[in-house]
Amino acid sequence: MNIDKQQIIDLLKSQGKNDDADQARSELPDKVDSEQDSGLLAKFGIDPKDLLGKIPGLGGFGN
Template sequence: MNIDKDTILGLLRGNDQNERADQAAAELPDQVDTDAHAGLLEKFGINPADLIAKFTGGGGAPGGGQSGLGGLLGKIL
């Protein structure tokens, strides 16, 4: 699944992870493929499966979806 880089940067900045967001801005392509760029997403603390679930209406990770950004995805979107 492709997700706009600005969406990912917003998630990071919304969690006061500005340094990670700045680094991600320099390293991620404009359109992030959750499969091809899974390693980069994980480097910035984002679980690709949780990200996909958020944009497809899924429930996220087992156990309440609290992985990746400390459960931030469920709070923002």
């Protein structure tokens, strides 16, 4: 599933992880593939399987 980098940054900020959000802004590609980039997401404490419920608009449809 492809996720816009800004959605991940917004998620990190909403969790109070501003330093991680700044780092994600510089390290993540514009479109993040939740499977291929799972290592990068894990670096920021994000489990790709949990993204569906945390990012508005993904809604479990498996974009």
